[in-house]
Amino acid sequence: MLLECPVTGEDFQAAGEAAARLKRTLRQLGIDAATARRAAIVAYEAEMNIVIHAFRGVLSVDISPERIEILADDEGPGIPDIALAMQEGYSTAPEYIREMGFGAGLGLPNMRRYSDEFHIESTVGRGTSVRMVINVPSKGSLA
Amino acid sequence: MTGPFHSVLLIEDKCRGCTRCIKNCPTEAIRVRQGKARINAERCTDCGECIRTCDNHAKTAITDSLDRLKDFKYTIALPAPALYGQFGPDVHPDRVLAALIDMGFDDVYEVARGADVATLVTREYLRAHREVRPMISAACPAVVRLIQVRFPALIDHLIPVDSPMTCAGKLAKESKSREMGIPPEDIGAFFITPCPAKVTWVREASKRGFSAVDGAISIADVYGEVFRRLAAMGEPAPRRRASGAGVGWGGSGGENAAVGLASFVVVDGIHSVIDVLEEVEMGRLADVDFIEAQACVGGCVGGALAVRNPFIAHVHLEKLAKGLAGPPAFTPEEEEDLARRARAGQFDMRQDIAAVPAFRLDQDVSRAISKAEMIEKVVKDLPGLDCGSCGSPHCRALAEDIVQGLAVDTDCVFKLRHQVKVLAEQLFDLARKNPSAMSAEGKSELEAEAERREG
Numbered sequence: 001m002l003l004e005c006p007v008t009g010e011d012f013q014a015a016g017e018a019a020a021r022l023k024r025t026l027r028q029l030g031i032d033a034a035t036a037r038r039a040a041i042v043a044y045e046a047e048m049n050i051v052i053h054a055f056r057g058v059l060s061v062d063i064s065p066e067r068i069e070i071l072a073d074d075e076g077p078g079i080p081d082i083a084l085a086m087q088e089g090y091s092t093a094p095e096y097i098r099e100m101g102f103g104a105g106l107g108l109p110n111m112r113r114y115s116d117e118f119h120i121e122s123t124v125g126r127g128t129s130v131r132m133v134i135n136v137p138s139k140g141s142l143a
Numbered sequence: 144m145t146g147p148f149h150s151v152l153l154i155e156d157k158c159r160g161c162t163r164c165i166k167n168c169p170t171e172a173i174r175v176r177q178g179k180a181r182i183n184a185e186r187c188t189d190c191g192e193c194i195r196t197c198d199n200h201a202k203t204a205i206t207d208s209l210d211r212l213k214d215f216k217y218t219i220a221l222p223a224p225a226l227y228g229q230f231g232p233d234v235h236p237d238r239v240l241a242a243l244i245d246m247g248f249d250d251v252y253e254v255a256r257g258a259d260v261a262t263l264v265t266r267e268y269l270r271a272h273r274e275v276r277p278m279i280s281a282a283c284p285a286v287v288r289l290i291q292v293r294f295p296a297l298i299d300h301l302i303p304v305d306s307p308m309t310c311a312g313k314l315a316k317e318s319k320s321r322e323m324g325i326p327p328e329d330i331g332a333f334f335i336t337p338c339p340a341k342v343t344w345v346r347e348a349s350k351r352g353f354s355a356v357d358g359a360i361s362i363a364d365v366y367g368e369v370f371r372r373l374a375a376m377g378e379p380a381p382r383r384r385a386s387g388a389g390v391g392w393g394g395s396g397g398e399n400a401a402v403g404l405a406s407f408v409v410v411d412g413i414h415s416v417i418d419v420l421e422e423v424e425m426g427r428l429a430d431v432d433f434i435e436a437q438a439c440v441g442g443c444v445g446g447a448l449a450v451r452n453p454f455i456a457h458v459h460l461e462k463l464a465k466g467l468a469g470p471p472a473f474t475p476e477e478e479e480d481l482a483r484r485a486r487a488g489q490f491d492m493r494q495d496i497a498a499v500p501a502f503r504l505d506q507d508v509s510r511a512i513s514k515a516e517m518i519e520k521v522v523k524d525l526p527g528l529d530c531g532s533c534g535s536p537h538c539r540a541l542a543e544d545i546v547q548g549l550a551v552d553t554d555c556v557f558k559l560r561h562q563v564k565v566l567a568e569q570l571f572d573l574a575r576k577n578p579s580a581m582s583a584e585g586k587s588e589l590e591a592e593a594e595r596r597e598g
Contacts (some may be wrong), residue, residue, distance in 0.1 A: 001516040019425065027293075028543075029511045030503040037296035042428045063515075065508040110426065138506075 001025075003061045007050040012100065015051040018059045019044035029063065031136055034052045038114045039134045041069045046072035046130055052093050052103055053077065054127065068134045070115075078124040085122075086112065087121065147183035148346045149340035150204045151194060153180050162531040164202065165194040169413045170292050170501070173270060174544070175534035186292055187503035189340035190285040190413045190438045191447030204339035204448060207358035209365075212247055215331030217355070219319060220248040222312045224255040224385075224393030225337040225443040226362055227368075227463055228456035231411060234373060236390070237465070241379035243335070246365065250319065254334065255385030257311025258392035259472035262401040264304045264485040268521055269404070269432065271486075275299055277408070277423060277431035280398055282306045285340040285438035294420050295498035303493040305355075307392055308334050308341060310490060312355030327354070334359040337446025340438070361448040387467035393530040394457040395442035397464070399435045405431040412440040442498035504547065517546045528558045 003025060005018035022043050026036035043059060050057035059142025062069040079085045085092075086108050093103025102125040108130075117133035160178035165171075173187035173193060180201070182193075194202040196503060212218045220243040240251045250579065261282065269278060281287050282300045290297050305313070312332040320327045342359040347358075391397030396413040408431050410419045416436045422428055432557050439445035441453030444460060451459075455473050473481065504518075505511040521542040529537035533554040535544050543551035553559045 001512050001519070003519070016421075018543075020421070023424070025515055027295075027502045028504045028515055030500060030505070030508055033295035033298075037424060040424065044425045063512060065512065112207060 001063050002114070002125065003063070005047075005059045006046050007054075007057045007074075009051060009053070009055045009057075009074075011051060015048060016044060018047045022061055026068075030065075031068070033069075035134060035136050039070065042111045042114050042132050042134070043070050043072075045111045046132070048102060049072045049107050049128075049130075050076070052097055057127070064136075066136055066138075068136060070130075070132045070134070072130045073127070074129070074133075075127045077121040078126055079120075079128055080124050082122060090107055109127055147201040149182065149187050149189055150206065150342035151182065151187060151189045151191060151202060151348075152205060153182060154201045154203055155179055157199045158197075159199055159201075160534075161199070162534060163198065164265055165197050165534065165536045166531050167192050167196045168536065169222070169289065169417055169541055170217060172534050173536075174549070183353055183367070183501070188285045188288040188292060188413075188438070189343045190289070191339050192240060192413060194339070194447045200317065200399055204342065206339070206342050206360070206361040206448065207226075207333065208365065209247070209360060211330065211358050216257055216329040217249050217319065217323065217325060218247070218331045218333065219252050219259070219313065219315045220244075221249065221252055221254050221308060221332055222335040223308070223337055223362070223443060224253075224258060224390045224397075224460065225392060225449055225456065226335050226365075226393075226447060226538075227255075227461035228444045228517070229362060229366060229449065229451045230237045230370065230373060230459070232459040232462040234519075235379070236383040236467075237379040237381055238373055238376055239369060239528050240374060240382040242369040243554050244382075245372050245376075246368050248333075249349070250315075251382055252297075252311050252315030253333070253383065254307045255389035255392065256399075256472070257309070257314070257389075258296045258307035258401065259386050260310040260388040260481060261304060261307045261392075262388065263473070263478065263481050264310070264490045265402050267482050267485045268302055268304055277434050278302050279423070279434045279436055281492065281496065282392070282398060282435075283340075283437045283443075284338070284344040286436045288340065288499075289342075289416065289438070290420065290500045291496060292338065293498070294415075294424055296424055298496055298498060300423065301496055303491050303496065307389075308354075309355050309492065313490075316355065331357045332465065333357060334364055335362055336360065337443050337449040338439070339363050342495055351495070353495075361447070362450050364451055366450045378390040383467070384472075385467075385473040387464040389472060390460065390467060391464040393443045394460045395440075395445075396435070396529075397442065397460075399433060402433060404433045406431050407435065409435045411436040411437040411445070412443055418511055424548065434521070483547045491512050505541070514546050518542045521545050522551070524552070524558075528557070530556075532556050540585065 019040050023040045054074035057074030060071045088109045091103045091106040093104035097103045115132035116135045119131045122128040158179045160175045162175050170186040172183040174181050211351040243251050279300045285377045316327045316330050334357040336453050345356050345359050388401040396409045399407045399409050410416050441457050444456035445453030522539050525538040527538050535541040
C-alpha cells in the first residue's frame with residue numbers, strides 16, 4: 001500500500017505528523033515492533049529534514065509484507081556536498097532551529113544507520129531525494 | 144468470561160451515550176453503539192480517564208471488598224503511599240496504620256517501604272544495564288499496559304523491576320510466614336489502592352500464579368473508616384518503617400527523587416505520557432537515563448480511587464515525606480541482601496510485560512495491508528470533522544471500524560444527511576417524470592409554466 005503525506009518547510013507545528021501516521025498504520029499491519037520503529041525513525045528524520053531545510057516535499061511510503069520503502073522528495077536548496085552532509089554532527093541548520101532541539105547533524109546518518117538500503121540524490125537549487133528500504137523479517141526468522 | 148479482566152467498567156443504566164469518553168480514551172478503546180459506551184477489553188489500560196470524564200458517573204471501577212479479609216487466617220494491609228496524603232499534612236503515618244489495624248487487619252506493611260526496596264533494586268538495575276536508554280519506570284500499571292498496547296517497541300525500555308506494591312507483598316508475606324510459622328497461602332495481603340489499574344494488574348497476574356498480593360481495596364472504601372478512627376485515637380504504636388523518600392513515591396517526582404539520577408524526565412497525566420513516549424519511540428531522549436511516567440496527573444495521589452484533590456494530597460505527602468527524613472531505609476546488611484536477591488532475579492517482572500497487539504487489523508499481514516488500503520479510501524470520503532457523533536472517536540477510527548465490519552458509513556451523520564439529500568433529489572426528479580400517457584393536468588402549474596417557457 002502507498003501512503004503519501006505532503007510536508008511543508010518551516011511548519012514545526014505539523015512536523016512529525018507524517019511519521020505518526022506511518023506508525024499508526026504499521027501498528028495496525030502487525031509489522032513487528034522493532035522493524036516498525038526503525039521505519040518510523042527514518043521517516044521522522046526524513047520529514048524533519050524537509051521541515052528544517054526545504055520549501056516543501058512529499059513523504060511517500062510503500063508497504064508490502066516484505067519491505068517498507070520510504071521516499072522523501074523535496075523542493076529545496078539541495079545539498080552541495082553529500083559526503084560532508086552524511087558525517088555525524090555536520091549540520092547547516094540555523095541557530096534558532098538548533099535551539100529547538102533539532103539540526104544536530106544526526107538526521108542523515110541516522111537514516112542510513114536504521115535503513116537496509118539508502119540512496120540519496122541532490123541537485124543544488126532544485127531539491128533532494130532520499131530513498132530508503134527497510135526489510136520486514138519473515139515470521140519464521142523472528143525469535 | 145474469556146478476555147482480560149478489567150477493573151474499569153460501564154454502568155449501562157447511567158450511560159446516556161454522550162460520546163464524551165470516547166474522545167478522551169488514550170487507546171481509543173471505547174465506542175458508543177446502540178446508545179451505550181462499550182469498552183474494548185484488549186485495548187483498555189484501566190487508566191481511569193473515562194471515569195474522570197463521565198459526567199453521568201457511568202464508569203466505575205471494580206475493587207475488592209473488605210469482606211475478602213474473611214478468606215484468610217491472617218491479613219496484612221499494604222497501604223499505598225498515596226493513602227497518607229488523603230488526610231492532613233500533620234497526620235503521621237503511624238496514625239493511619241493504627242487505624243487500618245483497628246479496622247480488622249492483623250498487620251500492616253507499607254507500600255512506601257516496598258518503594259524503598261524498589262528504589263534500591265531500580266538503582267541496581269540501571270547500574271548493571273546500560274545498553275538501552277532512556278529506561279522507563281514500570282511502577283505505574285496503566286503506563287505499562289499503555290506501552291504493551293500502543294508502544295510495543297518500548298517494552299525493552301521498561302525497567303523490569305517489581306512495583307513497590309509487589310515488593311511490599313512479597314516481603315510482608317515472607318517475613319510474617321517465617322515469624323508466625325504459618326504457610327504463605329494462609330496470609331492475605333491487600334493493597335489499599337488509589338488506582339483501578341492496580342486492581343486489574345493483581346487479578347490478571349494472579350491468573351499467571353502471582354501470589355504476592357491477594358486483592359486490592361479502594362482508598363475511597365477505607366477513607367471514611369480511617370478518618371473516623373483518627374479523631375478518637377490515642378498515641379499510636381510506632382509501625383512506620385518507610386523512609387520519607389519511599390513515602391514520596393506517592394506523588395509525581397517522588398520516584399525520581401528517591402532513585403536520584405542526574406538525567407531524568409518526570410511526566411504525569413496519560414496524554415502527556417503519550418507525548419513523551421512518542422518522542423522516545425522516535426529515538427529521541429537517548430541522553431536521558433530514567434523516565435518516571437505516571438498515568439494520573441499528580442502521580443498516584445491523582446488516582447481515580449483517591450478521595451482528596453490530587454494537588455492538595457500532593458502537598459500533604461511532600462510535607463510528610465520531608466518530616467520523615469531520618470536514618471536510611473536499610474542497614475548495610477539488609478541492603479546487601481536485597482541487592483543479592485535483585486541480582487538473582489527475585490524482583491524481576493519481565494514475564495508480565497509482553498506486547499498486546501490490540502490494534503492489528505488482521506492476523507495475516509497481506510490481508511491487513513488490503514484492509515489498511517480500504518481504510519485510506521474510506522477516510523477520504525468522511526468529513527474529517529472528528530465530531531464523534533458516530534460513536535467512534537474520530538473519522539479515521541470510524542473508517543477502521545467500517546472496514547472491520549463494526550460500523551457502516553451512514554453512522555456518520557454527515558454521510559447520512561448527504562445520502563438523504565441525494566435520495567430526496569432523486570425522488571424529486573422522479574416526481575417530475577410523467578408517463579407520456581398522462582395529460583399535462585398531472586403536472587403542477589409551476590411545472591407546466593416552466594415547460595411552456597422552455598418549449
